[in-house]
Amino acid sequence: MYYESSDFLETADSDTLKQIARTRELTREYYFSDYVDMEKRTSILRELLGGMGENVAIDTPFHCDYGKNIFLGNDVIINMNCTFVDNKTIRIGDRVLIASNVQMYTSSHPVLPQERLVPDWRERKTTFFRTYARPIEIENNVWIGGGCILLPGVTIGENSVIGAGSVVTRPVPPNCVAVGNPCRVLRYFDTDRERWQHEV
Secondary structure (H helix, E strand, C coil): CCCCHHHEECCCCHHHHHHHHHHHHHHHHHHHCCCCCHHHHHHHHHHHCCEECCCEEECCCEEECCCCCEEECCCEEECCCEEEECCCCEEECCCEEECCCCEEECEECCCCHHHHECCCHHHHCCCCECEEECCEEECCCCEECCCCEECCCCEECCCCEECCCCEECCCECCCEEEECCCCEEEEECCHHHHHHHHHC
């Protein structure tokens, strides 16, 4: 895999660790908040996230690293026990359904040990490994099935469905059903034609 220098990031500097600590406080507070106290829960989410539209529901537990790199549109449901590793931006459009146990990872590590490991990490006062990150985007009207894993840099195209348990390693085009590990397009659909068939 080819990396740009901008792909790599520092994960253990003091500012980053403070931000992660605050995020852990907010997700814990959200977890223990009264489920029916929508005003309080919404207030926590607005502090936690980078941006959030209307009619957003995030069930608990919900895990993320920074929160501020997550942007949600309108009419979004994120079911229980989802994990968003948001070292880079996770952008989710409108009318998106995300089932339980979905994991989104914007960050990873190089495969080759000479690229992954930092020999002079003590002297540089950093981590002993390198981390790279690339954004994830979920376009409008997408449904992601339970237990899916989305890897760095993927985009899920508008209207598409990702089958339960899939591992998404590359972008998925619009208007399709994609499943498997690695995730592949199973079939395409015409939204206008299928809407007409459903209504008849």
